[in-house]
Amino acid sequence: MHVRVYVTPKHGILDPQGVAVERSLPALGFDGVSGVRVGKFIELQIDLADGTPADQARSEIDEMCRKLLANPIIEDYTFTVDQA
């Protein structure tokens, strides 16, 4: 199954990349942009044993996010699973 993970800095946590982007945009001629947050977008393919229940797959992916893909202290994450 194809998994897409979206990691974003938690609200209230300083996001230096987002600040840098937001400050650069007016100089490039883009006005009216606010609230820029830069996070991570991770795609992966996971092959589980045939007949693995969907919630077991989701809980395994969730654990993968907590342990490696995101830092749950300063980041939020969501993911989508595509059976294809």
Added chain:
Amino acid sequence: MHVRVYVTPKHGILDPQGVAVERSLPALGFDGVSGVRVGKFIELQIDLADGTPADQARSEIDEMCRKLLANPIIEDYTFTVDQA
């Protein structure tokens, strides 16, 4: 409007972060994971003048991606626009 930009390394371009993640997962007990690609997920709010046509908004966001948010030589990008 709320914009979400997804930036991914182009196919065939080495993705060292993805390789690092893929190599770390088995040591954490996650098997069967392949094709890990790590990109960026950017959220921003853009306030355009009232009555700006949707395709003008999209072309402005596209230009923003090409000029600052992504590196079109080594990265692909897509974005979604939410009117809210």
